[in-house]
Amino acid sequence: MAEQGSIVGDIAGNLIAAALMIFLAVLSFFVTVFVVDAGASLAGYDNNPYVVQSAAILAGSAIIAGGIAPIGALSGMGSDDRRDPLE
Helix, strand or coil: CHHHHHHHHHHHHHHHHHHHHHHHHHHHHHHHHHHHHHHHHHCCCCCCCCHHHHHHHHHHHHHHHHHCCCHHHHHCCCHHHCCCCCC
16 A cells, blocks of 8 residues: 555656646746847847747757756766666
């Protein structure tokens, strides 16, 4: 019975983490739109129709770059030190 509670807790934790990641992605997109719009207006491009497109490219590239960070290299794990996660 204890395993079932652990499984439900794991699923709930995963759902909360997914919702938080989606929220943070949307928030970073809105912040990027604000920064790009402010920069465009400072540069004299007040009516710029490409503000959202450029903000989406910047936010998307930041999310992708964060996803492919070399975490294994930072933690000191080499390719020989990998172990089976199911052990």
